[in-house]
Amino acid sequence: MSKKKKVRVELRKNREKPPRENDLTRDFAEGDGRADDAQSGERVRAKGSLSRYRTVVQTEATDGTAMPAVDEGECVRGRVLRVHGLASVVETDDGRIFRCAVRRLLKSLATDERSVVTTGDVVWIRAARGSTAPAPEPPPSDEPGQVPAVEGVIERVEPRHGVLTRASRRREHVLVANVDQLVIVMSLVEPDLKPHLIDRYLAVAQQGELKPVLCLNKADLADAVELQPLIGLYSQLGIPVFLCSARTGYGVERLREQLRGRSTVFSGQSGVGKSSLLNAIQPDLALAVKSVSEVNQKGRHTTTYSQLIKLDFGGWVVDTPGVRQMQLWDARPEEMEGYFPEFRPFVPLCGFPDCTHTHETDCAVKDAVARRYITSRRYHSYLGLFNGTAEE
Ligand SMILES: Nc1nc2c(ncn2[C@@H]2O[C@H](COP(=O)(O)OP(=O)(O)OP(=O)(O)O)[C@@H](O)[C@H]2O)c(=O)[nH]1
Ligand SMILES: [Zn+2]
Numbered sequence: 001m002s003k004k005k006k007v008r009v010e011l012r013k014n015r016e017k018p019p020r021e022n023d024l025t026r027d028f029a030e031g032d033g034r035a036d037d038a039q040s041g042e043r044v045r046a047k048g049s050l051s052r053y054r055t056v057v058q059t060e061a062t063d064g065t066a067m068p069a070v071d072e073g074e075c076v077r078g079r080v081l082r083v084h085g086l087a088s089v090v091e092t093d094d095g096r097i098f099r100c101a102v103r104r105l106l107k108s109l110a111t112d113e114r115s116v117v118t119t120g121d122v123v124w125i126r127a128a129r130g131s132t133a134p135a136p137e138p139p140p141s142d143e144p145g146q147v148p149a150v151e152g153v154i155e156r157v158e159p160r161h162g163v164l165t166r167a168s169r170r171r172e173h174v175l176v177a178n179v180d181q182l183v184i185v186m187s188l189v190e191p192d193l194k195p196h197l198i199d200r201y202l203a204v205a206q207q208g209e210l211k212p213v214l215c216l217n218k219a220d221l222a223d224a225v226e227l228q229p230l231i232g233l234y235s236q237l238g239i240p241v242f243l244c245s246a247r248t249g250y251g252v253e254r255l256r257e258q259l260r261g262r263s264t265v266f267s268g269q270s271g272v273g274k275s276s277l278l279n280a281i282q283p284d285l286a287l288a289v290k291s292v293s294e295v296n297q298k299g300r301h302t303t304t305y306s307q308l309i310k311l312d313f314g315g316w317v318v319d320t321p322g323v324r325q326m327q328l329w330d331a332r333p334e335e336m337e338g339y340f341p342e343f344r345p346f347v348p349l350c351g352f353p354d355c356t357h358t359h360e361t362d363c364a365v366k367d368a369v370a371r372r373y374i375t376s377r378r379y380h381s382y383l384g385l386f387n388g389t390a391e392e
Contacts, residue, residue: 185268199381271320
């Protein structure tokens, strides 16, 4: 028989953060479909023909540590649809659904076990003995407790890009990986709009290299006229703003177009209507939605886990549980001014080159706030992030 030759293929390492540009519009520019590249494996550069050779893939872990090589002959590639405790539900490229444990070695390599594998990860799995050639499974149930019976082991996690990460109990929690854009969902009322939370999300999006999109839901319940300055502000910053009502369908078509062909994560407080919007966008999703009486019971979340969903019209979306707070992970105070692009023209004019724009007297940023070139609300969001205090 023909001798099988081993070919090493290199996966591109974790992307370096690009230098910040001077123009916010460019900062928040269109996604470039990187998630699709990762999924189709275009990042793999191989010497020789992959079809003829057995391939050993070696790369780095999501946090830069060395990752074990996997034998492609024995492993299949897939994407994590959701994680339930120790089990991850993975859809392989050929459409099979596996319930997977994580290889112990991966856990020991990771800096935080909570984020070893997360929703949206591209992984290589090995089918457990006795389930090497399972028949295609029906789509997984939406019930959190129900996971497919076909077993596998996650052998490797590909480097991530486009992540939604937050700090949770002083540890990094990667909520979702490999998405292009973040839809920040806010409701005009019930619960009330929280502009400071929007600013926090915008910082999180830039940190995770996600294109931010702002969706203001429940437009049927409130008059949006007073919101025009806020909508104008974010539009000027280059962020697409959608005024929507999941109930009446207002604005839903535009939002659907924004999702088409992209990988998107929806995030926002509990009860703002994330699942309702997704149901309006694609009715057969039938995601669980809180009843009105439950909405008033604080602390109850209808969506309890993040799940990756394929959209009929092209693209992927992740519905996530509501968050109460969005604390940035691993961000130094001096980084924060970079998340406020409207500060940029003024920063070089500050009296001290290392001005923090907080207590300094000769500060052009504070001056610009006084002259209303920068809104005081955005400036207060900056102070909240700089001081590491929770959003109001
Ligand atoms: N009037 C009105 N109610 C809405 C709208 N969108 C959602 N709701 C209601 O708001 C409540 C919460 O909606 P969900 O879709 O469960 O909110 P969620 O953001 O997914 O909540 P979690 O899963 O807990 O994070 C439900 O009672 C919905 O019927 C809307 O556009 N208008
Ligand atoms: Zn300053």
